[in-house]
Amino acid sequence: MVSRNRSQVKDHLGSKVLNHPELRNTKATEYMSHEEKYRYNLSRATAMLKLIDEEGMDVNEISKVMSHTVSGFTTPDGNPLAVHQVMFVPTLMNQADDDQVSRWLGDVFNGTIVGTYAQTELSHGTFVRGLRTTATYDPASRTFDLHTPDVSAAKWWPGGLGTTANHAVVMAQLYTDGQPRGIHPFMVAIRDRETHRPLPGITVGEIGPKLGQNTLNNGYLLFDHVKVPRENMLMRNARVNEDGSYTKPSHQKASYGTMVFTRVAIALDTVDALQIAATIAARYSIVRRQGEPRDDGQEPQIIDYQTQQLKVLPHIAACYVLRASTARLWEHHTHVTSEVRGGDTALLPELHATACCLKALVTQDCSEAIEALRLSCGGHGYMTASRLPALYAYATAGATYEGENTVLLLQTARYLVKQAGGSHAPPAAGSAVTYLSRPADDTPFAVGSPAAYVAAVGRVARGRVTEVAAALQADRQTMPEADAWNQSLVQLVAAALAHGRYFVVREFAEVVSQQSSSRAIQQMLQLLFSVYLAHAVSRAEGDFITYGGLTPSDIRLNRRHLLRLLAELRPHMIPLTDAFDLPDRLINSTLGAWDGDVYRRMFEQASHSPLNTDEVPASFHQAMLRSKL
Numbered sequence: 001m002v003s004r005n006r007s008q009v010k011d012h013l014g015s016k017v018l019n020h021p022e023l024r025n026t027k028a029t030e031y032m033s034h035e036e037k038y039r040y041n042l043s044r045a046t047a048m049l050k051l052i053d054e055e056g057m058d059v060n061e062i063s064k065v066m067s068h069t070v071s072g073f074t075t076p077d078g079n080p081l082a083v084h085q086v087m088f089v090p091t092l093m094n095q096a097d098d099d100q101v102s103r104w105l106g107d108v109f110n111g112t113i114v115g116t117y118a119q120t121e122l123s124h125g126t127f128v129r130g131l132r133t134t135a136t137y138d139p140a141s142r143t144f145d146l147h148t149p150d151v152s153a154a155k156w157w158p159g160g161l162g163t164t165a166n167h168a169v170v171m172a173q174l175y176t177d178g179q180p181r182g183i184h185p186f187m188v189a190i191r192d193r194e195t196h197r198p199l200p201g202i203t204v205g206e207i208g209p210k211l212g213q214n215t216l217n218n219g220y221l222l223f224d225h226v227k228v229p230r231e232n233m234l235m236r237n238a239r240v241n242e243d244g245s246y247t248k249p250s251h252q253k254a255s256y257g258t259m260v261f262t263r264v265a266i267a268l269d270t271v272d273a274l275q276i277a278a279t280i281a282a283r284y285s286i287v288r289r290q291g292e293p294r295d296d297g298q299e300p301q302i303i304d305y306q307t308q309q310l311k312v313l314p315h316i317a318a319c320y321v322l323r324a325s326t327a328r329l330w331e332h333h334t335h336v337t338s339e340v341r342g343g344d345t346a347l348l349p350e351l352h353a354t355a356c357c358l359k360a361l362v363t364q365d366c367s368e369a370i371e372a373l374r375l376s377c378g379g380h381g382y383m384t385a386s387r388l389p390a391l392y393a394y395a396t397a398g399a400t401y402e403g404e405n406t407v408l409l410l411q412t413a414r415y416l417v418k419q420a421g422g423s424h425a426p427p428a429a430g431s432a433v434t435y436l437s438r439p440a441d442d443t444p445f446a447v448g449s450p451a452a453y454v455a456a457v458g459r460v461a462r463g464r465v466t467e468v469a470a471a472l473q474a475d476r477q478t479m480p481e482a483d484a485w486n487q488s489l490v491q492l493v494a495a496a497l498a499h500g501r502y503f504v505v506r507e508f509a510e511v512v513s514q515q516s517s518s519r520a521i522q523q524m525l526q527l528l529f530s531v532y533l534a535h536a537v538s539r540a541e542g543d544f545i546t547y548g549g550l551t552p553s554d555i556r557l558n559r560r561h562l563l564r565l566l567a568e569l570r571p572h573m574i575p576l577t578d579a580f581d582l583p584d585r586l587i588n589s590t591l592g593a594w595d596g597d598v599y600r601r602m603f604e605q606a607s608h609s610p611l612n613t614d615e616v617p618a619s620f621h622q623a624m625l626r627s628k629l
């Protein structure tokens with residue numbers, strides 16, 4: 001495919017997806033059974049994979065097509081092939097050696113192998129070192145014995161495992177020579193390629209209904225001494241030789257690489273969900289009129305209520321700000337991955353720390369924002385057909401999967417306190433933590449100056465990190481490490497989030513500072529940034545007084561400033577959401593269509609309720625008779 005700029009790629013791929021012969025005709029899925037939904041979503045996910053293959057898309061293009069998985073168009077109830085595409089394939093590409101890649105990839109791309117990433121167990125998700133599935137090497141047969149010791153070690157959650165995948169990358173405790181070697185990835189056939197029946201020794205199935213994404217097809221998996229050939233351990237990093245001798249990986253956490261990638265992908269993707277929700281709420285907020293008529297005789301548009309502006313507009317600004325930092329993280333990940341493949345792991349610790357805190361910050365902010373946007377649509381936001389409940393369910397899953405957010409923030413905090421205490425390798429040029437070893441930026445705070453806000457956000461991050469690092473250091477003198485750490489958990493999480501916020505605003509400050517061909521665009525970016533910053537301060541006033549150098553009077557001024565900025569942004573709300581360029585079919589919301597014809601659409605969707613087919617549904621009489629009322 002010829003090289004295209006970002007928006008050309010988006011247009012091109014957008015129309016390919018929307019007009020694909022196997023995708024363009026959509027059905028409402030609300031009243032389908034679980035199995036019908038699965039069939040519908042799986043056939044659409046398969047069509048997407050075919051499209052990716054036919055077009056020979058690169059990873060950036062795939063990421064754009066995959067980001068449609070959140071839409072109401074592509075796989076409205078969850079993509080049963082998401083984990084295949086986003087985790088299984090990347091794991092093979094990055095953790096299998098060259099021979100293994102050539103052995104498997106043909107079958108992956110021709111659709112014969114469909115995989116999942118099977119790591120989490122019933123009793124362990126967060127603490128990966130605690131996983132209990134074992135892979136014990138036997139040099140005589142040159143096989144691994146894969147075993148689930150008891151039900152609590154059953155794999156539980158992997159997406160697509162339920163009824164879709166025939167292979168899994170299984171993360172298991174490796175034993176060679178009777179020695180535990182830690183968690184390693186194994187390529188395991190779990191179902192017959194022809195009949196799709198579970199292979200001997202395998203117990204597999206679907207785990208049941210969830211808050212959302214019910215056709216993500218999450219599954220369980222148990223092994224009863226399943227023999228796996230030696231060549232099926234993914235050997236780009238660590239190796240087990242025929243005689244059972246073991247070669248360590250170049251980095252102790254090399255086998256965690258897929259998680260880092262997926263965290264980056266989730267951060268990027270969750271902003272797409274926020275863009276959809278923001279577009280729906282913005283459009284609805286101008287269509288909806290309610291309240292005492294004004295001078296023009298009309299009831300007010302709800303967006304003209306100041307409270308509604310606060311519910312909607314900061315999240316539109318957040319779409320722009322978070323898009324910039326997540327795109328930067330994506331580029332940085334590509335760079336660091338190629339360095340790591342070349343054997344240089346120096347940048348990995350900071351990439352891990354940044355991916356953890358951005359994934360956590362973005363999924364937390366976006367799920368809170370989507371819920372606020374849902375509430376901003378009043379009763380109608382509670383309807384499934386508004387699409388807002390599904391968007392919330394999608395975003396909030398991101399706060400748990402691929403590393404529960406608190407746990408990930410603690411990983412970032414661990415890196416930050418080590419940097420603050422000078423016990424880590426010094427940061428590389430361009431690192432996001434150099435501010436910790438420099439004097440605080442003492443630019444005085446001034447309402448209306450984005451640079452002054454950014455400096456204050458930096459002082460909060462610096463203050464939070466150095467304070468908790470000192471507390472931890474002091475506690476370490478008087479208690480065991482684990483107790484000292486636990487004593488500071490809440491402050492460590494706050495420090496990591498403050499660091500994440502500083503990262504995000506610095507990235508956007510750079511975007512705003514770049515020369516744009518259009519003065520109007522530059523002014524709009526400045527306005528969006530000002531809204532984001534003023535809102536960030538209003539959400540954490542205590543922090544800005546305690547660490548950011550703001551006075552109570554600054555806080556009061558900021559509150560007024562934010563409301564003025566919102567009024568300034570309000571006339572631009574629709575162009576700003578139209579600019580996300582989301583076709584109606586992708587949004588798939590009764591409230592969020594471009595023409596604003598909300599009430600007709602709501603009636604139309606109600607007509608699909610099976611309870612409206614007959615004037616009196618037969619079920620009514622049956623149920624009443626049974627209850628003898």
Ligand SMILES: CCCCCCCCCCCCCCCCC/C=C/C(=O)SCCNC(=O)CCNC(=O)[C@H](O)C(C)(C)COP(=O)(O)OP(=O)(O)OC[C@H]1O[C@@H](n2cnc3c(N)ncnc32)[C@H](O)[C@@H]1OP(=O)(O)O
Pocket residue numbers: 059062063064066067069082083085086089090117119120125126127128129159253256257259260262265266269348349352400401402403404407411414415418
């Ligand atoms: C092909 C293209 C596709 C493009 C797609 C893009 C489109 C986007 C569409 C998105 C659609 C989204 C659908 C997604 C579906 C999601 C499905 C979900 C899947 C899962 O959830 S899989 C399971 C995920 N599980 C977890 O994340 C578990 C979390 N826990 C951990 O990661 C670890 O246990 C831990 C990190 C919390 C702790 O590990 P451990 O105990 O081993 O380590 P320590 O805490 O002791 O730390 C020791 C040192 O190791 C460093 N460290 C830890 N992890 C890493 C890492 N990953 N990389 C580098 N370094 C790491 C620590 O920092 C420590 O370092 P130190 O120097 O000693 O301090």
Ligand SMILES: Cc1cc2nc3c(=O)[nH]c(=O)nc-3n(C[C@H](O)[C@H](O)[C@H](O)COP(=O)(O)OP(=O)(O)OC[C@H]3O[C@@H](n4cnc5c(N)ncnc54)[C@H](O)[C@@H]3O)c2cc1C
Pocket residue numbers: 083117118119120123124125126127156157158159213216218397400401402403404406407410489
């Ligand atoms: C929709 C969905 C899809 C998923 N898909 C997959 C998949 O494809 N493959 C796969 O392998 N897994 C998958 N998972 C599993 C997912 O990765 C885990 O659920 C996630 O990593 C959280 O782990 P946990 O469930 O063990 O949570 P827990 O760790 O049990 O979390 C419970 C609470 O304990 C707290 N906690 C735990 N440890 C600590 C600590 N050290 N310090 C402080 N607090 C702590 C957490 O903050 C949280 O509040 C999926 C999960 C979901 C919801």
